[in-house]
Amino acid sequence: MVQKATKMARLSVDGEDSVFELPVYSGTEGQDVINVGSLTSKGYFTYDPGFVSTAACDSEITYIDGDKGILLHRGYPIEQLAEQSNYLELCYLLLNEELPSSAQQAEFVDTIKHHTMVHEQLVHFFRGFRRDAHPMAIMCGVTGALSAFYHDSLDIDNAEHRRITAHRLIAKMPTLAAMSYKYATGQPFIFPRNDLDYAENFLHMMFATPCEDYKVNPVIAKAMDKIFLLHADHEQNASTSTVRLAGSTGANPFACIAAGIAALWGPSHGGANEAVLTMLDEIGDVKNIDKFVAKAKDPDDDFRLMGFGHRVYKNYDPRAKVMQQTCHEVLAELGVEDSPTLKMAQRLEQIALEDEYFVKRRLYPNVDFYSGIILKAIGIPVEMFTVMFATGRTPGWIAHWNEMIGAPYKIGRPRQLYKGHSARDYVPVGKR
Ligand code: SDX
Numbered sequence: 001m002v003q004k005a006t007k008m009a010r011l012s013v014d015g016e017d018s019v020f021e022l023p024v025y026s027g028t029e030g031q032d033v034i035n036v037g038s039l040t041s042k043g044y045f046t047y048d049p050g051f052v053s054t055a056a057c058d059s060e061i062t063y064i065d066g067d068k069g070i071l072l073h074r075g076y077p078i079e080q081l082a083e084q085s086n087y088l089e090l091c092y093l094l095l096n097e098e099l100p101s102s103a104q105q106a107e108f109v110d111t112i113k114h115h116t117m118v119h120e121q122l123v124h125f126f127r128g129f130r131r132d133a134h135p136m137a138i139m140c141g142v143t144g145a146l147s148a149f150y151h152d153s154l155d156i157d158n159a160e161h162r163r164i165t166a167h168r169l170i171a172k173m174p175t176l177a178a179m180s181y182k183y184a185t186g187q188p189f190i191f192p193r194n195d196l197d198y199a200e201n202f203l204h205m206m207f208a209t210p211c212e213d214y215k216v217n218p219v220i221a222k223a224m225d226k227i228f229l230l231h232a233d234h235e236q237n238a239s240t241s242t243v244r245l246a247g248s249t250g251a252n253p254f255a256c257i258a259a260g261i262a263a264l265w266g267p268s269h270g271g272a273n274e275a276v277l278t279m280l281d282e283i284g285d286v287k288n289i290d291k292f293v294a295k296a297k298d299p300d301d302d303f304r305l306m307g308f309g310h311r312v313y314k315n316y317d318p319r320a321k322v323m324q325q326t327c328h329e330v331l332a333e334l335g336v337e338d339s340p341t342l343k344m345a346q347r348l349e350q351i352a353l354e355d356e357y358f359v360k361r362r363l364y365p366n367v368d369f370y371s372g373i374i375l376k377a378i379g380i381p382v383e384m385f386t387v388m389f390a391t392g393r394t395p396g397w398i399a400h401w402n403e404m405i406g407a408p409y410k411i412g413r414p415r416q417l418y419k420g421h422s423a424r425d426y427v428p429v430g431k432r
Contacts, residue, residue: 003058009034018042029063029072031055045415052311055236056412057244061094061399062235069315073233074098082322087228088112088198091170091395094233095163095402109197115171116192116201118179119149126183135180135387136265142176143169144258154252156405165253166398173391174198178205181384199225202391207379219333220378223326227371230319231389233396235312239264243397244404245412253401260397261390267306270389272368273375275306277341277382286347293348297357307369308352314362323370330374342373 005023012019020042023035033055036046048054063072071078074093081090085099092100092108100108125142147154150168153161179189182205190205200216203224208214234240242263246256264270283292295303310317331337349365352358372385380388 003035005035006032011039013044025058027058030065040415045417047417050311051241056241057236057404059235059400059403060097061403062233062396064235064312066310066312066314069313069318071234071318078230078318079322082226082229085229087225087232087392088170090229090232094395094399095166111167112171112198113192113194115168116175116194118146118172118175122146122149123179123189126179129183131184131186133184135177135184135384136261136271136390138180138183139176139387139390140258140261140265142180143173143261144255146172147252147254150254156247156250156253159406162253162402162405166395166402169253169257169394169398173394174202175205177384177387177391178202180387181206181381184381184383197221197225199228203378217333220330223330223374224378226322226326227374227388228392230322230367230371231392233393233399236400238266238269239393240397240400243401247401247404248409248412253398256401257394257397260393264390264393265386270368270386270393272306272366273372273385273389274382276345276368277372277376277385279306280341280344280348283344283348286344289344289348289351293351293355296352297355305348305352305358305363307365307372308358309361309363310366313364313366316364317366319367320365320369323367323374324365327370327374327377330377334377336377339373339377341376345370345373 003023003025006026007024009022009024010019011022020039022038024032025035026032039046046054061074063075064070073081073090074097076085076093076099081093085093088109089100089105091112092105122142122145125145126138129138129141146168150165153164153168155161175192182189187209190208190210192201193204196204196216199221200218203216203221204214236244239260243256243260246259247253251259267275279292283289292303293305295301296305296308327342328337331339331342349369352363352365358364368389371388372382375385375388376382
């Protein structure tokens with residue numbers, strides 16, 4: 001997208017007469033950006049490990065104000081979407097920029113429903129995994145394998161192919177997720193059902209068996225839908241940036257989403273929800289909290305409070321507040337509101353928010369802090385938590401991929417500050 005400079009930045013380097021004039025661009029919201037692309041021709045690269053201060057693209061999908069704890073999807077605040085919308089409506093919004101009319105929503109829901117099955121041959125891919133394989137390993141494998149089944153829609157320059165692929169991925173991720181759970185339990189896969197809504201269908205595929213009818217609890221289904229909604233997109237996070245980078249090579253969208261799943265798996269990113277429950281189990285009792293908070297503050301201890309801190313939010317993650325409220329609703333519905341795990345999480349949060357170390361570093365609970373408690377209460381095993389995150393995040397990944405591919409783009413190819421050996425001659429082994 002061609003940008004128009006709103007002002008100029010000037011950069012001078014000690015010992016050089018020239019002053020580099022760099023165009024500054026302004027967005028609708030948020031920080032202005034300085035286009036440093038011309039620096040290479042002047043003999044310099046910018047240096048920003050971890051991309052702390054780097055805008056890698058322009059985008060119209062999601063806006064985050066980390067200082068104010070604001071999250072907008074196509075301009076709509078996450079709090080209003082969580083309260084008034086639902087997951088598939090948000091999927092439509094992320095993909096199409098506007099909220100659907102009732103007719104558009106009905107058509108979209110019907111389209112997604114009729115893409116929830118996977119090819120029967122795909123079942124054999126599961127058989128290759130050990131039963132104790134981590135479900136994220138399975139999801140990386142089978143999602144990438146989907147590209148082998150859709151040769152009819154892999155022309156990424158064809159908008160219709162991109163559209164059908166988005167629908168297939170949104171529709172099939174819950175099916176694949178439930179299959180990865182069933183495979184681990186040794187129970188038979190449960191087919192999707194078109195008489196159920198998205199979250200109900202997912203829970204049915206997870207917990208139904210062929211032996212008897214399974215009734216989905218509507219409160220749990222509503223909570224599951226909200227969990228997917230809260231995870232749907234989050235600007236240029238590590239996994240979305242991975243999807244964009246993979247997509248910039250022209251790789252097929254299934255391979256790009258598989259790359260996103262792999263990146264999400266890490267405990268610093270989507271793997272944090274699983275790590276929060278592991279951490280709470282390790283703490284074990286409220287009386288041990290102070291010891292673990294001390295470990296988190298100790299610069300010589302690499303222990304971190306999982307579910308705390310964020311690269312962008314230096315305020316409460318707005319999703320965490322909604323997740324906390326949903327947590328209370330689910331636990332009350334299940335009659336376990338006095339869950340020791342919840343009490344420990346609430347005590348940990350209270351201690352951390354009052355502690356100078358966390359206050360000074362502006363470390364607040366993030367989306368992962370409460371999600372795991374809800375998922376555990378619903379009966380979803382800890383190793384499936386990041387699969388839930390990946391399922392929820394799919395529309396965000398595919399919307400960013402589609403936004404990039406649908407406009408002119410360049411292959412992503414960062415440079416480096418080289419600190420290795422300068423050129424030297426080879427020494428034969430006899431002379432070393
Ligand atoms: C997600 O990017 C996204 O949008 C991600 C996400 C999404 O929706 O896609 O929001 C989802 O990934 C949420 C984050 C989940 N991860 C965790 O909960 C893991 C625990 N948190 C951290 O590891 C950490 O906070 C990160 C990785 C999330 C952010 O790390 P940064 O931005 O690189 O910050 P940093 O590591 O430089 O930390 C700054 C300081 C450091 O101390 P000092 O060197 O200044 O003394 O804060 C400390 C860190 O040691 N710190 C923590 C901490 N997080 C940061 N100390 C203790 N516990 C923590 N959790």
